[in-house]
Amino acid sequence: MKYELQKTDILSKARAGKMTTAHGEILTPIFMPVGTAATVKAVHQRELVNDIKAQIILGNTYHLYLRPGLDIMERAGGLHKFNGWSGPILTDSGGYQVFSLKDIRKISEEGVKFQSHIDGSRHLFTPESVMDIQRVIGADIIMAFDECAPYPCDYTYAQKSMEMTHRWLTRCINRFDSTEGRYGFEQTLFPIVQGSTYKDLRIKSAEFVAEQNCDGNAIGGLAVGEPAEKMYETIEYVNDILPKDKPRYLMGVGTPENILEAIALGIDMFDCVMPTRNARNGMLFTTQGIINIRNEKWKDDFSPIDETLGGYASTFYSRAYLRHLVKCDEILAAQIASVHNLTFYLWLVGQAREHILAGDFLTWKNAMVKQTMQRL
Amino acid sequence: MKYELQKTDILSKARAGKMTTAHGEILTPIFMPVGTAATVKAVHQRELVNDIKAQIILGNTYHLYLRPGLDIMERAGGLHKFNGWSGPILTDSGGYQVFSLKDIRKISEEGVKFQSHIDGSRHLFTPESVMDIQRVIGADIIMAFDECAPYPCDYTYAQKSMEMTHRWLTRCINRFDSTEGRYGFEQTLFPIVQGSTYKDLRIKSAEFVAEQNCDGNAIGGLAVGEPAEKMYETIEYVNDILPKDKPRYLMGVGTPENILEAIALGIDMFDCVMPTRNARNGMLFTTQGIINIRNEKWKDDFSPIDETLGGYASTFYSRAYLRHLVKCDEILAAQIASVHNLTFYLWLVGQAREHILAGDFLTWKNAMVKQTMQRL
Numbered sequence: 001m002k003y004e005l006q007k008t009d010i011l012s013k014a015r016a017g018k019m020t021t022a023h024g025e026i027l028t029p030i031f032m033p034v035g036t037a038a039t040v041k042a043v044h045q046r047e048l049v050n051d052i053k054a055q056i057i058l059g060n061t062y063h064l065y066l067r068p069g070l071d072i073m074e075r076a077g078g079l080h081k082f083n084g085w086s087g088p089i090l091t092d093s094g095g096y097q098v099f100s101l102k103d104i105r106k107i108s109e110e111g112v113k114f115q116s117h118i119d120g121s122r123h124l125f126t127p128e129s130v131m132d133i134q135r136v137i138g139a140d141i142i143m144a145f146d147e148c149a150p151y152p153c154d155y156t157y158a159q160k161s162m163e164m165t166h167r168w169l170t171r172c173i174n175r176f177d178s179t180e181g182r183y184g185f186e187q188t189l190f191p192i193v194q195g196s197t198y199k200d201l202r203i204k205s206a207e208f209v210a211e212q213n214c215d216g217n218a219i220g221g222l223a224v225g226e227p228a229e230k231m232y233e234t235i236e237y238v239n240d241i242l243p244k245d246k247p248r249y250l251m252g253v254g255t256p257e258n259i260l261e262a263i264a265l266g267i268d269m270f271d272c273v274m275p276t277r278n279a280r281n282g283m284l285f286t287t288q289g290i291i292n293i294r295n296e297k298w299k300d301d302f303s304p305i306d307e308t309l310g311g312y313a314s315t316f317y318s319r320a321y322l323r324h325l326v327k328c329d330e331i332l333a334a335q336i337a338s339v340h341n342l343t344f345y346l347w348l349v350g351q352a353r354e355h356i357l358a359g360d361f362l363t364w365k366n367a368m369v370k371q372t373m374q375r376l
Numbered sequence: 377m378k379y380e381l382q383k384t385d386i387l388s389k390a391r392a393g394k395m396t397t398a399h400g401e402i403l404t405p406i407f408m409p410v411g412t413a414a415t416v417k418a419v420h421q422r423e424l425v426n427d428i429k430a431q432i433i434l435g436n437t438y439h440l441y442l443r444p445g446l447d448i449m450e451r452a453g454g455l456h457k458f459n460g461w462s463g464p465i466l467t468d469s470g471g472y473q474v475f476s477l478k479d480i481r482k483i484s485e486e487g488v489k490f491q492s493h494i495d496g497s498r499h500l501f502t503p504e505s506v507m508d509i510q511r512v513i514g515a516d517i518i519m520a521f522d523e524c525a526p527y528p529c530d531y532t533y534a535q536k537s538m539e540m541t542h543r544w545l546t547r548c549i550n551r552f553d554s555t556e557g558r559y560g561f562e563q564t565l566f567p568i569v570q571g572s573t574y575k576d577l578r579i580k581s582a583e584f585v586a587e588q589n590c591d592g593n594a595i596g597g598l599a600v601g602e603p604a605e606k607m608y609e610t611i612e613y614v615n616d617i618l619p620k621d622k623p624r625y626l627m628g629v630g631t632p633e634n635i636l637e638a639i640a641l642g643i644d645m646f647d648c649v650m651p652t653r654n655a656r657n658g659m660l661f662t663t664q665g666i667i668n669i670r671n672e673k674w675k676d677d678f679s680p681i682d683e684t685l686g687g688y689a690s691t692f693y694s695r696a697y698l699r700h701l702v703k704c705d706e707i708l709a710a711q712i713a714s715v716h717n718l719t720f721y722l723w724l725v726g727q728a729r730e731h732i733l734a735g736d737f738l739t740w741k742n743a744m745v746k747q748t749m750q751r752l
Contacts, residue, residue, distance in 0.1 A: 037700075037701075037704045037706060038697070038700060038701075039701055039704075039706050039708045041706065041707055041708070042707040042708065042711070043708070044688075044708065044711060044712075045692065045693075046688065046692070067700060067703060067704055068675070068696070068700040068703075071676075072675060072676055072696060072700070075676050075678070076676075076678055076694075076696065076697075081678075082678075082694075082696070082697055082700075083697055084692055084693060084694075084697070299444070299448060300447075300448055300451050300452075302451070302452055302457075302458075312420075312422060316421065316422070316460055317421075317460060318452075318458075318460075320444070320448060320452065320458070321414070321452075321458055321459055321460070324413075324414060324443065324444040324448070324458075325413075325414075325415055327443060327444075328413045328415075328443055330413060330415050330417065331417055331418040331707060331710055331711070332415045332417070332418065332419070332420065334707055335418070335420060335707070335711065336420075
């Protein structure tokens with residue numbers, strides 16, 4: 001994987017860049033729609049391409065390992081062939097999911113023993129097995145197996161957890177380096193910075209991660225409940241250490257405001273379930289602000305969902321119609337709102353990129369945070 | 377509304393025709409996707425046009441009356457404006473739905489008192505109010521308010537029910553004739569033949585309906601549990617009475633076999649929830665036969681859902697992928713299967729039309745019934 005840093009903003013740390021993977025280019029900053037179980041929920045693959053203009057999507061190792069399972073994945077020829085998305089794919093390592101299982105998982109130096117949330121069957125993820133699984137899934141970018149410490153988290157736990165994550169990273173890299181892609185194209189591995197909200201731990205972790213000289217680097221363990229200011233502060237000193245000539249991925253973030261602020265701090269890649277999950281609950285992110293489409297006030301608003309944004313879902317359907325569908329629990333409601341929200345998220349990072357290239361990012365960002373976060 | 381009978385098959389009673397409504401032409405025989413609550417479930421409006429090639433869709437008076445309600449419907453400018461489907465629309469009268477409510481409705485000469493399945497609120501449908509409601513919804517074709525007798529049904533009940541349906545029809549026609557469309561285009565009213573499975577009642581009802589000289593005629597009260605042979609027999613003698621120069625609509629039918637057999641008996645229009653409802657349960661109708669996509673056997677079948685059928689949903693996605701989505705209860709499963717099944721249903725009636733025009737309908741029909749009804 002190649003990364004070209006195309007421009008750095010003068011008034012902020014925002015960057016425009018270009019990543020080149022075996023499945024195509026990605027212009028950064030970028031938002032990656034989450035396709036947990038080999039599908040971005042309620043969205044057709046052609047809608048990802050034609051409407052949302054997604055450049056890279058996420059898959060999830062934990063979910064894909066359980067269903068459809070590695071046998072099917074391998075016989076399909078990997079995730080790209082299985083779901084028909086031919087652009088770049090990044091797979092989350094499954095670490096976050098297995099740690100979320102809480103009562104049905106056990107962490108040790110070896111790895112994590114857990115029970116499937118589907119049928120209770122017992123499994124073991126180790127740094128090595130997670131590399132092997134992601135080889136079989138065949139994502140372009142695969143993530144290291146880490147422990148995502150909870151928030152709040154005491155210093156001792158955070159330190160021990162981070163140190164184990166580092167040892168796991170070494171094991172991940174060893175395994176990754178001694179194996180090859182299954183389907184004739186190159187994969188790359190991103191390590192993950194941990195250390196909870198402790199500055200010295202985060203710095204130590206960022207230094208350790210930076211030393212590995214991987215093609216890109218990720219920041220994990222944020223947006224897990226800590227105040228936004230704490231998150232921004234952490235990003236700032238971690239990014240001072242992570243190499244400038246590699247893309248930086250902030251995992252699981254966030255609101256339009258979070259994304260814009262993190263771009264200003266030098267983040268290049270994002271993923272979050274928010275645009276799709278909130279869509280299914282009737283919450284719309286628009287160019288003019290946030291809409292709870294269940295509200296009575298939209299019942300006779302026959303104007304498009306978001307005329308400024310443009311695109312099919314956002315301009316063909318009216319707010320009143322979408323509200324009706326949501327109130328009736330119609331599947332089409334989830335479809336329209338998901339395509340709309342993802343179109344908005346991709347528009348937002350695309351606009352950020354344009355303004356970085358144009359040199360007026362900071363002014364634009366400050367106005368856009370206000371505009372997009374107000375409640376309509 | 378105009379209807380042109382273009383060709384009648386020599387070896388069967390199958391017909392090819394063309395209906396012209398204020399919202400466009402409909403080539404018959406035709407299948408109408410069911411859009412109960414102003415949406416064909418799990419299907420985008422542009423997919424109805426571009427992928428499924430729907431020519432007319434259904435709306436449901438009962439559902440639309442309750443949600444979004446007549447106030448919103450009228451302010452939207454009718455159903456076409458509300459949901460963005462600009463082709464012809466037919467609305468079911470709500471009769472079938474309110475009779476299905478069983479314990480929470482009461483039938484009298486005046487009409488039907490019922491409680492909403494949503495909030496228990498009390499309402500009254502009369503032949504007159506149902507005409508008024510359908511004026512507000514603004515469908516191109518509106519249906520008379522009838523009682524759909526259950527099956528089995530004793531002769532006395534069937535007769536009384538039919539006679540009331542006839543008196544209601546007179547009231548419907550009177551009300552319809554003394555009112556006008558709300559949105560500047562012409563609507564038309566179809567009466568409905570009832571009479572359960574009693575030949576003399578059906579003949580009497582068909583004669584009464586035919587006498588009304590409406591633009592089209594419907595047969596109701598079939599496919600409610602009676603044997604298929606009984607249904608075909610009934611269609612046969614009813615169609616001998618219904619005028620040849622008007623389209624004939626068989627309500628709520630059915631499987632590919634039912635549709636093909638009914639076309640052979642001179643039916644021109646169909647609607648049924650089967651392609652969409654069964655899609656949501658993982659049952660696919662294909663050009664080669666019926667697939668239960670949940671079956672283990674499809675787990676590693678990476679071939680398209682239906683290559684012969686063509687189209688996006690049926691050729692882009694594999695059977696293995698769709699099975700995975702169904703097993704995971706993913707929304708995309710319902711989307712793919714619904715678009716596929718409806719594409720197949722429209723293909724089926726389109727092919728029937730081609731073969732009627734080509735003069736080899738009967739041979740084709742007999743082969744196609746076998747082919748499409750076999751379990752794969």
